[in-house]
Amino acid sequence: MKKYICLVFALFGMLSVGSCNDDDPVVSSIPGEDEEVVIPAPEPINPVLVQTLYFDFGSVGEENRGSQTESPDENGHYWNNIYNNDGTHAAINSVFKDFVNSEGTSVGYKLTLNTRFSTNGGSDGGGLLTPDAELLKDFAVSTATEDYFYIESGENGNNFTISGLDKEKAYKFYAFGSRNSTEKRVAYYTMSGLNSYQGELQIAGANLGGEGVNQNIANICESGLVYPDEEGTLTFAVSRSTGAYMAINALKLEEYTDVERPQTFTSLTITGSAVEEGEVPMHVISPTDKVSNKFEAFLSLQSGKFSFKGVTPEGISTDIGKGHESGVVAMNSYGISAEVTGPVYIVVDMSKKSYTITPVEEWSIVGSVTEGGWNAGAGVPLAYQGKGVWGGRVKLTGLGTASDRARFNFIMNKSWDYTMKRISDTPNEVAFSNSGYSSSDINLNHGTYNITLDLRRFAFYIDCGEEGIDPFKISVMGSSVANGQGADSNHGYAYMFGELQDERFKNQETRLPWYTSGISIGGNSTLNLLARYNDLLYDCGKYVIFGLSLGNEGIHGAADQQAIYNQFKDNMQTLIRKAREDGKYPVMMNNYTRGDFEESDYRYVKQMNLLIHEWDLPSVNMLGAIDNGSGKWADGYQNGTDLYHPNTEGHREFLYAMVPSLFDAIEAGKILPARVSGTSYTLAGKVLEFTPEETVHPFTISFKVKGATDGTIATFTNGGNTMGTLKIQEGKVVYNSPSQGKIVGGDVTDNQWHVVSLTHYYAQGRTLLYTDKSLAGELNEKLTVGKFIIGDNSSTEGREYSELFFYRSAMNEEEINKLCDGSMLKSSLEIYAPLDGSKSTIENLAQSMNTVVVKSE
Secondary structure (H helix, E strand, O other), rough: OEEEOOOOOOOOOOOOOEEEEOOOOOOOOOOOOOOOOOOOOOOOOOOOOEEEEEEEOOOOOOOOOOOOOOOOOOOOOOEEEEEEEEEEOOOOEEEEEEOEEEEEEEEEEEEEOOEEEEEEHHHHHHOOOOOHHHHHHOOOHHHHHHHEEEEEEOOOOEEEEEEOOOOOEEEEEEEEOOOOOOOOEEEEEHHHHEEEEHHHEEEEOOOOOOOOEEEEEOOOEEEEOOOOOOOEEEEEEEEEEEEEOEOEEEEEEEEEEEOOOOOOEEEEEEOOEEEOOOEOOOOOOOOOOOOOOOOEHHHHHHEEEEEEEEOOOOOEEEEEOOOOOOOEEEEOOEEEEEEOOOEEEEEEOOOEEEEEEEEEEOOEEEEOOOOOOOOOOEEEEEEEEEEEEEEEEEOOOOOOOOOOOOOOEEEEEEOOEEEEEEOOOOOOOOOOOOOOOOOEEEOOOEEEEEEEOOOOOOOOHHHHHHHHOOOEEEEEEOOOOOOOOOOOHHHHHHHHHHEEEEEHHHHOOOOOOOOOEEOOOOOOOHEEEEEEHHHHHHEEEEEEEOOOHHHOOOOOOOHHHHHHHHHHHHHHHHHHHHHHHOEEEEEEOOOOOOOOOHHHHHHHHHHHHHHHHOOOOOOOOHHHHEEOOOOOEOOOOOEEOOOEEHHHHHHHHHHOOOOOOOOHHHHHHOOOOOOOOOOEEHHHHHHEEEEOOOOOOOEEEEEEOOOOOOOOEEEEEEEOOEEEEEEEOEEEEEOOOOOEEEEEEEEEEOOOEEEEEEEEEOOOOOOEEEOOOOEEEEEEEOOOOEEEEEOOOOOOOOEEEEEEEEEEOOHHHHHHHHHHHHOOOOEEEEEEOOOOOOOOOOOOOOOOOOOOOOEEE
């Protein structure tokens, strides 16, 4: 690939882009400069160093993970420590202050973490334990180099802000990063204020520091001068060029006076005879949404000249044209000859008065969803459509792994140096991964799509194309539990539900080939799903299962838990509404347990689940699957020491709480059930029978009964060999366990309607009996139920029944009370039969294909 790069040493002696591993960057200029006009070079500026600050980033509080740096160090320098304050993380919005300069004098600066950083180091974390003073000089302080902040593999552009700076001064950064790993890891460090500098530093790699030394031991990223913005702040961002985890161990900040603050521009337009469209507005590069003085544009150049028009914050329009050498601009109207024609990428940095032009040979899609995988040279190409737009109809055949869902990036010129990703928490905005924005890969499962990359708007668009919406695809959109975390190979409840549907189709239990499509991302909250809602549209399925939790929303430890509750409620309603507006049928997984939940957390979880029960959509009672009775995982179902995720068996309990034929019922036109009052069915010499679909572990059976005569009112098989019974004995409801023991319930001799509810927590090993709202007692047992029989065909005594419910999950006291009060609780509901004796058949109004039959033998 032929590339023309114009980099400028003038004004401040710094580069637009640099390599922190090379002493002498190579600079090439655009040939064929206009000889008719001679532009004088500006007078050089000689900055004066005022003071220096040192920062140690790392981990404290854990054995062998690192230490703070004590001051003064062996060189007599004073340090400022930035460290973890939330376990192994430094929390977002953390503020560090009371800083001193290298001589120990207090300064009024503050450092604020705009994103979370992970921390590690020491002998267990791969930091640089024994720095060499000859190589690192004033950075050779072991407590500073041994530990570090870092960004995880799924993060990009994590950053912090230094505030309280003097905007009339300039600042220079020296950044050191090192972590022991054979993987080649190259970080981008971006420092930005009024202007910006980006440096590249290799922090790890096989033999990087010499034979057998797999980490950086010598190189330091040195920036040019960077000016604070109008508020006196500078931002430092960490992103990746190559590899997974990017570290920052230590930082030195120099402050300079006798500098000239650059003229700022709020907008820039490229214009002239060389511009195919005559005039193209440039896009401001500003990760912090502040004036950055840096602009970019994709356009097509032809023979001729071009120049720029800038607008200052005061609204003054300024002509910007040819400078004193190639790649330099000056305040004049002289045109710059276009020596490159065709599609190009132009970047202008007005703080340095420089520009670069890169020919665009190709844009392609590269990732796990493409046939060539993560090979930058084997992507799926997009065709140039004109006006800065690339696109086409593409077939993506790659498959993500269980733990790493299918995703891609846009790659320019088959080079990872030009990787375009989605800006975090935006639906479809994009930026180069090295430009300082917090960004992420674009999630997309295999299929055929129309994909457009619009680099006038710096956005991408995906639609389902000619194939349209897949009527059998069930998108599962949520967070880590929905993505299977904790289960073997991340094959969690969503994956298991897909496998179950495949088995049902093969066994002809369903005529429809349902399958699940995972679009869940660990750590997501309702805010994240709203921000990436387009992921759902791009998945092109008719159905969506939302799988989120109050835990990720931040309920645990929140200062205002009611506000978190309201946020979850309101945002979920928005997501449900949006899904329906886009022609999708939503299903909701309700809230579940967590290993660190406290009583207040549990109370809000139960309150939210009661609300979800009554929402106008199908839902799944996950809490009743593996709750231990206090909001934590039942014993044996937590994923080891991981407080936040169930293990494989825990995911399987969630699966058992899902109605197997739910989507068959929806497709068959069954609507959400509503309660029916005033009906009854008299059983004398006959019974009602049903068998739950597939395997059942947790369950609740509830029905109304009237008639005080002693006798059996319900039975069920357990494991195919034993029988459990519900009876009226001496006027009381009695549960006789199929294993051992019994529970004696309330008195029902008043010949009035009473609600009998038997609920079983398989994971806890508990069965509870309620008569109306009263808990009669409980037994410790684990049941695997089969057929249920309502009534007793050996008796000719008539007894009335009404409203038979069967749920594939256990229910807590609050849910039983709501059921008795007449609420329609729908989560995990497989059977709801009003029991109307005036009809010839027993209706099941629940959204399942299961049936209740009448038998007289």
